Amino acid sequence: MTILEQAEDLRKQAISLLLQERETIDQKLNQLGHNGEPVEIKNRKAKTCGSCGREGHTSRSCPSPSILPP
Numbered sequence: 485m486t487i488l489e490q491a492e493d494l495r496k497q498a499i500s501l502l503l504q505e506r507e508t509i510d511q512k513l514n515q516l517g518h519n520g521e522p523v524e525i526k527n528r529k530a531k532t533c534g535s536c537g538r539e540g541h542t543s544r545s546c547p548s549p550s551i552l553p554p
């Protein structure tokens with residue numbers, strides 16, 4: 485086996501190892517939701533009103549002030 489062939493073998497080994505590593509990292513990234521919006525922030529954005537329970541506004545800007553807690 486020539487030195488060039490050995491180097492090529494080492495290169496392929498390194499590539500396959502990195503690909504395995506990337507697969508693992510991709511799985512972790514997917515679990516963290518890096519492809520879309522962060523799950524937690526999305527849930528916070530869609531929070532509901534504390535007074536009437538509807539989405540789109542907060543209890544401060546609630547159109548139904550009569551239900552506001554004292």
Ligand SMILES: [Zn+2]
Nearest residue numbers: 533535536546
């Ligand atoms: Zn409301």
